[in-house]
Amino acid sequence: MNAAVETNNLVKRYGDVTAVDGISLRVARGEIYAFLGLNGAGKTTTIRMLLGMVKPTSGEACVLGTRIRVGERKPWNSVGYLVETADAYPELSVRENLEAMRRLRPGTEPKAVARVIERLGLHAYADRRAGTLSLGNKQRLGLAKALLHDPELLILDEPANGLDPAGIVEVRNLLIELAREQGVTVFMSSHILGEVSRLATRIGIIHKGRLIQELDVDELERNRRRRLVLRTRDTEAARTVLRGVGFAADIAADGAIELKDEAAMERPDQVATRLVQAGQAPTMLNVVEEDLEHYFLRLVGADGAKPR
Numbered sequence: 001m002n003a004a005v006e007t008n009n010l011v012k013r014y015g016d017v018t019a020v021d022g023i024s025l026r027v028a029r030g031e032i033y034a035f036l037g038l039n040g041a042g043k044t045t046t047i048r049m050l051l052g053m054v055k056p057t058s059g060e061a062c063v064l065g066t067r068i069r070v071g072e073r074k075p076w077n078s079v080g081y082l083v084e085t086a087d088a089y090p091e092l093s094v095r096e097n098l099e100a101m102r103r104l105r106p107g108t109e110p111k112a113v114a115r116v117i118e119r120l121g122l123h124a125y126a127d128r129r130a131g132t133l134s135l136g137n138k139q140r141l142g143l144a145k146a147l148l149h150d151p152e153l154l155i156l157d158e159p160a161n162g163l164d165p166a167g168i169v170e171v172r173n174l175l176i177e178l179a180r181e182q183g184v185t186v187f188m189s190s191h192i193l194g195e196v197s198r199l200a201t202r203i204g205i206i207h208k209g210r211l212i213q214e215l216d217v218d219e220l221e222r223n224r225r226r227r228l229v230l231r232t233r234d235t236e237a238a239r240t241v242l243r244g245v246g247f248a249a250d251i252a253a254d255g256a257i258e259l260k261d262e263a264a265m266e267r268p269d270q271v272a273t274r275l276v277q278a279g280q281a282p283t284m285l286n287v288v289e290e291d292l293e294h295y296f297l298r299l300v301g302a303d304g305a306k307p308r
């Protein structure tokens with residue numbers, strides 16, 4: 001079966017600015033694919049090209065097996081999308097906005113409106129004018145619109161935008177449920193790795209218009225740097241002991257000893273035993289994983305480190 005989303009060498013230039021610089025990716029049906037990048041990385045431009053809102057400078061985008069051309073109608077009856085702040089009719093209520101959208105989607109039953117209001121937790125706001133909603137609730141309305149016609153593919157630009165922490169969890173659970181129970185494919189962008197790592201089955205990292213890494217969540221766990229952090233009463237003496245048995249022990253800025261050797265991570269008990277034997281029993285010993293944001297910054301080189 002063809003991919004849900006596929007791009008081949010997709011490029012978009014605006015004058016001197018190359019917003020998207022040769023992106024080739026493939027999202028299989030049923031996946032939750034997170035497109036991750038810092039502000040300005042090219043996420044929205046890619047999504048706009050997928051939706052036929054922006055014409056690529058070169059390359060092609062296919063959605064549900066259809067090559068996308070600006071202005072053509074196919075395949076939007078099977079796709080739900082949300083791009084930047086959702087547009088709504090501000091003078092109409094939430095329910096009326098959804099009803100207007102429903103009429104634009106041939107074949108969508110009237111009861112779909114109540115169903116998405118329920119799903120997105122919008123019942124308390126159903127009769128409020130859309131223009132008076134908070135940013136988070138506008139985002140919920142945008143997601144409700146995207147889901148109205150039971151699409152098989154959702155293309156969502158920063159769906160967590162404006163949501164509070166509880167709202168982020170709700171939307172995450174909703175997307176997971178749609179993927180698991182209805183086989184819906186999700187292609188979403190985000191700039192927060194921690195947010196997508198609990199949701200996505202695969203992550204594509206975009207930086208300066210290029211796809212610099214694609215990985216699944218297990219690989220992400222493996223790629224994160226680990227270190228063994230320990231403290232003793234006499235830091236210098238303990239470091240000498242550890243160096244004496246072949247560990248590259250360093251002292252971190254906070255005074256703790258850090259070991260990055262794989263052997264130390266695998267057998268922290270042996271490290272402890274060595275220290276005890278030398279009369280330098282650890283007062284603390286812990287295997288620490290690099291946090292996700294740091295991993296991401298290391299990868300894109302934004303913390304001063306060179307990209308790998």
Ligand code: ATP
Nearest residue numbers: 014017018019037038039040041042043044045046
């Ligand atoms: P953000 O999270 O900030 O929305 P993004 O990853 O979605 O970032 P894009 O909005 O795709 O990034 O922008 C990528 C680059 O292209 C940026 O440098 C942006 O300034 C530029 N750009 C986007 N749209 C246009 C346009 N219509 N005209 C000129 N430059 C543009």
